[in-house]
Amino acid sequence: MWIAQITDTHIKQVGKLTYGCINTASYLERAVAKLNALRPRPDLVLITGDLVDFGHPQEYAHLRQLLEPLVIPYLVIPGNHDEREALRQAFSDHDYLPASGFLHYAIDGRYPLRIVGLDTLVPGESRGELCEQRLQWLAQTLAAQPTAPTLVMMHHPPFISGIEHMDRIGLTGTPEFAEILRQHPQVQAVVCGHLHRNIFTTVGGRPVLCSVSPAHQVALELEGGEPGGFTLEPPGFMLHRWKDGTLLSHAVVLGDFEGPYPFYDANGKLLDE
Numbered sequence: 001m002w003i004a005q006i007t008d009t010h011i012k013q014v015g016k017l018t019y020g021c022i023n024t025a026s027y028l029e030r031a032v033a034k035l036n037a038l039r040p041r042p043d044l045v046l047i048t049g050d051l052v053d054f055g056h057p058q059e060y061a062h063l064r065q066l067l068e069p070l071v072i073p074y075l076v077i078p079g080n081h082d083e084r085e086a087l088r089q090a091f092s093d094h095d096y097l098p099a100s101g102f103l104h105y106a107i108d109g110r111y112p113l114r115i116v117g118l119d120t121l122v123p124g125e126s127r128g129e130l131c132e133q134r135l136q137w138l139a140q141t142l143a144a145q146p147t148a149p150t151l152v153m154m155h156h157p158p159f160i161s162g163i164e165h166m167d168r169i170g171l172t173g174t175p176e177f178a179e180i181l182r183q184h185p186q187v188q189a190v191v192c193g194h195l196h197r198n199i200f201t202t203v204g205g206r207p208v209l210c211s212v213s214p215a216h217q218v219a220l221e222l223e224g225g226e227p228g229g230f231t232l233e234p235p236g237f238m239l240h241r242w243k244d245g246t247l248l249s250h251a252v253v254l255g256d257f258e259g260p261y262p263f264y265d266a267n268g269k270l271l272d273e
Contacts, residue, residue: 195210
């Protein structure tokens with residue numbers, strides 16, 4: 001099974017730019033074209049939050065329009081820029097989303113990997129939260145399928161990144177989350193966003209993979225590098241392969257680059273000899 005992950009698309013209303021200079025819609029169009037062109041084509045796309053910029057219904061309508069050409073099934077989870085009820089309404093045809101309450105869910109039986117989506121949104125705030133209710137739901141959901149290989153998707157990363165202005169709007173409830181992961185070895189990995197950077201670590205003994213955005217990235221300003229900003233570093237997404245009981249992940253860069261060039265000529269001779 002091949003699973004693509006895109007995150008932090010930050011789609012605005014038609015014609016508007018993020019921070020006055022970033023056309024996130026055109027970046028998402030490019031990501032969709034790349035996803036459709038991948039061979040083998042992914043079986044599923046996970047979109048891990050901050051789907052839009054202000055949670056407006058018009059933004060979600062624009063997002064749906066941009067995702068229409070995507071020929072691969074996809075799952076969504078909210079981030080801090082999303083609005084829970086507007087998202088629920090915009091994706092009312094996505095039957096895995098609950099009709100009320102938190103927007104988390106488990107996808108059972110459709111794929112070789114069980115997919116668990118976890119809602120970390122705190123309305124009106126940039127930080128994320130795993131409250132007692134959400135943690136209890138996660139523990140019960142994982143306990144219900146203790147032998148099913150599982151991938152957890154969420155927006156806020158459950159770790160401290162060292163990018164201090166982002167860590168201040170990080171996730172609460174992480175010690176308890178880590179303990180739940182320790183108790184459930186069937187969790188193959190946690191995938192998340194929010195930081196707009198490729199960052200890899202472990203939490204509760206499980207791999208955690210944070211992806212760049214298909215648009216702008218958070219500047220790498222570590223240990224007090226203030227005030228915090230964004231860059232137009234190469235955009236991208238993650239591509240995960242589940243095969244023979246092993247999860248392997250690629251970081252994919254979006255853009256037009258020279259190549260690929262052959263290593264060998266038609267006779268099998270190394271070209272730089």
